[in-house]
Amino acid sequence: MRVNPFAVAFLEVAMALPIAGAWRVASAQVSRVDALGATARSNPADPQAALDFGRALRRAGRPGEAIAELRRGIGLGGAHGDTLAALGWEVARVQGDRHDFFQMLGACRVIGGRAEKVSPALAAERHACAADAHLVRERATEALSETAQALALDPQSYEAKVAEGRAEDLELDVGKSEGALRAAIAIRPDGVDAHLLLGRLLVKVGRKDEGIAELRRAVSLDPDGPESLYELGMALAPSAESTSLLERSTRERPLFADAWLELGGQELAAGRVTEAKRAAEAAVRDDGKSVAPRVLLGKVALADSRYDDALKQGDEALKILANSAPAELLVADANAKKGDIDRALEAYQQAWGLDRGDPTPLVHAAEACHAAGRDTSARAYGVKVTAEFPQWAPGWAVFGDALAARGEQAAARDAYAKALSTKGPIDRDAVQKKLAALH
Numbered sequence: 001m002r003v004n005p006f007a008v009a010f011l012e013v014a015m016a017l018p019i020a021g022a023w024r025v026a027s028a029q030v031s032r033v034d035a036l037g038a039t040a041r042s043n044p045a046d047p048q049a050a051l052d053f054g055r056a057l058r059r060a061g062r063p064g065e066a067i068a069e070l071r072r073g074i075g076l077g078g079a080h081g082d083t084l085a086a087l088g089w090e091v092a093r094v095q096g097d098r099h100d101f102f103q104m105l106g107a108c109r110v111i112g113g114r115a116e117k118v119s120p121a122l123a124a125e126r127h128a129c130a131a132d133a134h135l136v137r138e139r140a141t142e143a144l145s146e147t148a149q150a151l152a153l154d155p156q157s158y159e160a161k162v163a164e165g166r167a168e169d170l171e172l173d174v175g176k177s178e179g180a181l182r183a184a185i186a187i188r189p190d191g192v193d194a195h196l197l198l199g200r201l202l203v204k205v206g207r208k209d210e211g212i213a214e215l216r217r218a219v220s221l222d223p224d225g226p227e228s229l230y231e232l233g234m235a236l237a238p239s240a241e242s243t244s245l246l247e248r249s250t251r252e253r254p255l256f257a258d259a260w261l262e263l264g265g266q267e268l269a270a271g272r273v274t275e276a277k278r279a280a281e282a283a284v285r286d287d288g289k290s291v292a293p294r295v296l297l298g299k300v301a302l303a304d305s306r307y308d309d310a311l312k313q314g315d316e317a318l319k320i321l322a323n324s325a326p327a328e329l330l331v332a333d334a335n336a337k338k339g340d341i342d343r344a345l346e347a348y349q350q351a352w353g354l355d356r357g358d359p360t361p362l363v364h365a366a367e368a369c370h371a372a373g374r375d376t377s378a379r380a381y382g383v384k385v386t387a388e389f390p391q392w393a394p395g396w397a398v399f400g401d402a403l404a405a406r407g408e409q410a411a412a413r414d415a416y417a418k419a420l421s422t423k424g425p426i427d428r429d430a431v432q433k434k435l436a437a438l439h
Helices: 005-016 028-042 047-059 063-074 081-097 101-109 120-136 140-153 158-170 174-187 192-204 208-221 226-235 240-252 257-269 273-286 291-303 307-320 325-338 341-354 360-371 375-388 393-405 409-421 428-437
Strands: none
Touching (some): 028 047, 063 081, 101 120, 192 226, 226 257, 257 291, 325 360, 375 393
């Protein structure tokens, strides 16, 4: 077996890379990875087998193993042409997944081999890849410069048009972004990335039905793609189909914190505390240094009446980010459940001060005061939340509770009626009964 000299250094580095997380969950993706790994081991001189195995490892969220296998494939004597270029692209994508701009840019520059003089099409691929690298740092101007060079060399470069669409989205130019992505689809109708990105864009700008159609197309083209499953699941949330898609996404990529977070949030909202806890714990394993997984795990503990555990998770989240409104809200809720109303109100005030766009701290503060028999304070919070968020039904509902408890029946009737005519998650049957009970 002949080895390309330029790959030797790559192989040495790859062998030193750490293996991704030791824990694994049984899944269809793991089974496919194992099968492709067996094929690669049975055909050690086949670059295509190495490409397939390396790509599967990357998609499964195992970057260290992926890059080692891909670089092994690059070093095989039989690696040339499209396969060699595809191996290089996958190495670059692994580095992009790691948000390592310099390593990704270096990988882009040697796509297809180290020769400086390459075909226009291959040169275009290198520029398109460099554009993706700049997008890792959210540098749209630099990315668009690279896509312009790529398209000058090869106007039919699918990857360049996709990168252009991403860059224009970053520049907040929806029209140009959509145009570039539709051009990419015209070049390669079965290309998953363009459908995925177009769907995400359309959902984001309020064209939800069109966006969902594009995301469904992406899933139909790549039924096991964790990103496509996740994006479609997000677009359809909350729903049973969304939960199913997110579960599939986490099976395909066991280390996928965003998917676990969304799945856990939906399970918790549906009252499935055990399933929510499993998702929250998976998110913490994957990304224990971020606030959101800790907050979700704390919310699960609250739902399970484990108030000290909830408080612990809130404190851990605040150690990660001291000015986190969701973490302060979790601490407040935990203290309220423990009966420490004064500490709870202090934390509610802190959470409100950190995020004036979220009515939840005011609503929860009013609820906590009402539960503690402090209806004068509950009324004050009710006045505040309904003034700040006049179309938020939970604020009117808790305001009605405080007013009713103080004997202000006419005002309570008005508040409950407002709750029923505005938007937001409330128990409408319960509010209707409270309204009917007032004389």
